[in-house]
Amino acid sequence: MTDDHSQETGHDEVTLGRIETEVALLMRLGEATRxxxxxxxxxxxxxxxxxxxxxxxxxxxxxxxxxxxxLSLDGSTVTRQVSAMQRDGLITRTPDPADGRGTVVSATPAGLQRMAAVRAARTRLYGDILAAWSPDDRDTLAELLHRLNEALDVRNRRR
Incomplete structure (x- = not known):
């Protein structure tokens, strides 16, 4: 093993450690902000x-x-969430034509309206938080977060 390779590996480990820390902070601060x-x-x-x-x-x-x-969730978890959402008028369930034992979930207009209001509020919040960032930096952040989410999704689907 060459010194260059050892230095590269050490740098990669430091970088990956920084990424792990920043993602952990992002999750904690995102929830605290919400x-x-x-x-x-x-x-x-x-x-x-x-x-x-x-x-x-x-x-x-x-x-x-x-x-x-x-959504990488357990079916029983989604069933409970969907039941609560149906009680709140956010979704409807109809029999699944492909599988008579199952149901098809659809968003209601009220559910979509509520989701749009939350999305707009979150968009304004991030607009405020990132106001001092350049448009290029915001674009870069959006692209890198998208790539990270895609990689996480691929990993979760392989399980």
């Missing part, structure tokens, strides 16, 4: 309902097992 934001719009939906509605908005109606797989 909880600490005083506007009602941010609290219209819990995190799980928001993610489910965002996915239904882009993908259209889904059966519970497909929803669980796409």
């Amino acid at each position: 909880r600490g934001t005083g506007t009602m719009e941010h609290r219209l939906l819990d995190r799980a309902a928001y993610v489910i509605l965002r996915y239904l908005d882009t993908a259209g109606p889904q059966n519970v097992s497909a929803l669980a797989a796409r």
